Amino acid sequence: METVKLTIDNKQVEVPKGTTIYKAAKKLGIDIPVLCYMELHDLGVENKPAGCRICVVEVEGRRNLAPSCSTACIEGMVVKTHTTRVINARRTVMELILSDHPKDCLTCPKSGRCELQDMAIKLGIREIPGQEYAEMSTYRKDFSPSIIRDVDKCIMCRRCETMCNEVQTVGALSAVNRGFMAVVAPAFEQDLEKSPCTYCGQCVAVCPTGALTEVDHTAKVIRAIADPNKTVLVQTAPAVRAALGEEFGLKPGTLVTGKMVAALRQIGFDYIFDTDFAADLTIMEEGTELLDRLTRFLDGDKSVKLPILTSCCPAWVNFFEHNFTDMLDVPSSAKSPQQMFGAIAKSYFAEKLGKKREELVVVSVMPCLAKKYECQRDEFKVDGNPDVDFSITTRELAHLIKEFNINFEELPDEDFDRPLGESTGAAVIFGATGGVIEAAVRTAYEIYTGKSLSKIDFTELRGMEGIRSATIDFNGLPINIGIAHGLGNARKLLEEVRSGKANFHAIEVMACPGGCIGGGGQPLHHGDSSIIKARMEAIYREDAGKPIRKSHENPYIIKLYEEFLGKPMSEKAHHLLHTHYFNKKKDVYIK
């Protein structure tokens, strides 16, 4: 590899050609402050618009200061990273950025986790000269079911654009207007709701300020618990337990399932259930659907649509409803675990309690922002009453726990309630990319072949590669599996399917990089993608430790079918656990 030698702050360093000054300095242990810059190493994503100008450094022989994040090292270069000139420039630029930023830190949802706030502290900003007569750029707030855009707080770092356009290929966000009035917005300055936004929340996950945040439902949840006429059920998604601990200073990848249950009980939820139960149920329905399509296909039925696509991920559902409207009959009709749980909770479980569905409030804790939208969809309501009332994120739950003054670390491990709290290892791995399809394979294999699996772990389906494929031998029948995480990868894979290039029987898609563990509602990773890997390891650890690891062996699932649903894909199951999809393309850009 070709290398270049240069001097940074009087220290020699040799780096591969093309390395930026910022990275070369990092190698020397020199910390150059960066604001707009973001690198998600494991995803191959680098955002370096060189827009904030905080990371500027002095390069000998250059007229002006150079942005270290995007200036490549050159042989013999002499760089100074913290001269008076540089420090003064950084401070002045920071003062400028703050002069056009609202000062409502007290009530800002990002307060304490705001990278702009941190930078202001780091650069020692104590006043903003001329603030009293400095005009602020203002823009209307945009409220969608999942995401709030408060672009007065936008600092034009463009990270959201990179995520939305390059990683997710959704194309909902880009810069509009000029100069002082420039903001990031959907095309034609439409509201997010009228844009192709999937609510995946990856923009929220990377936003350094409070410009993009989730819609907060914690107040509504507290009110529901406080209401004596309501029975409040909570369900927690698999990925939450692998990340919640981070909000309390625990190492990424620490599993906190038991503490989470204890905390929820202390907060006052009446029943602490697990979305994992519904994940097992999803496998029963989706796995059966796969086998049904497969069998009919092998029998020569030409009307069968293969591959079957998973439908657990609501952002992914939104994505194909916008972008693959010609393929709406291809995905599985199975509802997502969140919605299956709601449907069962407000029917089967309500009956058991002898309560009306209106007396029940179902809260979900999700690593996801699209779930907030999903639970509000009309098809998931009965007479206007939603199956799931409120969906809150991992971050919101952490906030609730703190608000209730619960010492999280000291909590004992507690168990979920029965019956909707029992789950298998197959359900836990729903949280990581490849997990849903692995869970489906574990069940489909045994049902199809009638044999017991000798090896439960399908490691060939795991990993962080954006698009993966594997062939699983179903007793002589090779089943081709495709996996994509990140909507950009999903688009690539789907286009191959559409053009007939790819030949898969089943495809799993997760909208967020890494799967739900990397969801838009998870604790902020602040650009450190190794955190996502640690969460993934935790998920597989949880699975390995579970006594039952195949969904169809979950005793409460078996009981549910016996007592209530009959069999998978029965009429009742169809009514409660399956859905259909809509062409959303036509909704976009029509005011």
Add this chain to the structure above:
Amino acid sequence: MHLLVCGGTGCRASASDSIAEKLKAELAANNLQDEAQVIQTGCFGFCEKGPIVKVLPDNTFYTQVKPEDAPEIVKEHIIKGRKVERLLYVDPAKKQKVEDSKHMGFYRKQMRIALRNCGFINPENIDEYIARDGYQALGKVLTELDPQQTIDIIKKSGLRGRGGGGFPTGIKWEIASKNKADQKYVVCNADEGDPGAFMDRSILEGDPHSVIEAMAICGYCIGASKGLVYIRAEYPLAIQRLRIAINQAREYGLLGNDIMGTGFNFDINLRYGAGAFVCGEETALIHSMEGLRGEPTNKPPFPAERGYMGKPTNVNNVETFANVPPIILKGADWYSSIGTEKSKGTKVFALAGKINNVGLIEVPMGITLREVIFEIGGGIKNGKKFKAVQTGGPSGGCLTEKHLDIPIDFDNLIAAGSMMGSGGMIVMDEDDCMVSVAKFYLDFTVEESCGKCSPCRIGNKRLYELLDRITKGEGTLEDLDRLRNLSHVIKDTALCGLGQTSPNPVLSTLDNFYDEYVAHVVDKKCPAGQCKSLLRYVIDPEACVGCTACARNCPVNAISGERKKPHEINPDICIKCGACYEKCKFDAIRII
């Protein structure tokens, strides 16, 4: 005989089309259509006195011609051979009529290379361009020279980019030629955006083929078969003439495949800019052409390495291209004999402001500002005193009396605290407030910043606010320090040329007119009397006769007083419109 009627945008706005029609009709009526020809040309440059009609071969220069003058011009000049005296240009200094345009002060010191055909040929007729040695340079290059030899000529000529940067053109071409790629592009930057500048527009309107020919030469040199002209959509006439010219060149086989049978392929397409100043910056221009947001990106990579569609791209300005064919034909030595040591050739300037001869001029590098302003420009309007000249548009600075004798070139202007820019030159007199001038330019850059980098997006806005406060009398001495620090930081940290130069009008006025700033912030006075907030209109009771003219004309009834007794202005109501000042016949209104 030839009657040249100016067909530039300015003269057309004053009915020059109709003048040409009338002249043609009048000639036909007198059966003279075969004897005298009416030709609509590009801009003559002397826009101050337009519409212009020039009669050849005797160089008679008629100014401010109206359509109804046509019969007289034909009857008197063409038929009887007598000049129409009342339409001749009058030298303001000597008060004498000038019969031959060569003797006009406006033209005497000019040297026209880029504008060689403007005001001379019909830009919509390729034959007229060819008759003036058009496409000979392309022919010579394609048949006698290899690309490197051609690049060497351009390098040796010393031609530097006329868009503002002043980068050596030959070196730019050489870099692009050395980068290997399956496809390369030649781009002509015609996104002229400086306020008051119309150099590129005039060249494209008056001589589009010179740009087309030069682009083809450049394509041959760097190995590109495709050319693109990025032109602002606000230039409809230039677009129209460029389109006609491209089509004619295609018909003549001067664009397209196998040009002149040499196997060289080159064609040109147009791309329209939507009016963003920043798109004149080459990376932003390229992104705009690609259909992306017109935003600059960090350089390197330079376009010569990774430009339009990721391919090596050479971007030159219109005026730069217009210089290329004469250099090829007359040689590098001829060109480099003109100008100063490091700035060769000529430069086109758009003269504007408080100057007698507003218009477009082309002068050799090395000429002094004094020659340009007082000889070519005819001095300051209404006998007022020269105060400053702003060069380089929003990126440039204001130069003063003490800079008048420095030879104009790229490096001298930068050393003096301004820059060449694309060639705007705005002259200011004693009535111009320099704080307001700086504010005007900042208003422009605030509007035109793309918003990508924080120093330009927010910093320019804050500079503007500070200047606004100063002109309103709300500024402090501390504000002046802030202005200076902020200006330096913006220059030091902004992403592209726009932000890196936008504080120049502030810094140059702070340097050269510091006292004027101090007067605003300390004495709360505007010495030029331009900042309304700092003015007060009062009536001198000694001089006032109580005629009531002021009170009757005051739009806000701020003036009171009995007939034949001194009147008074209520400063709380007065909006400082100056109506009373205009109407008073007794000089009783004072501005303090």
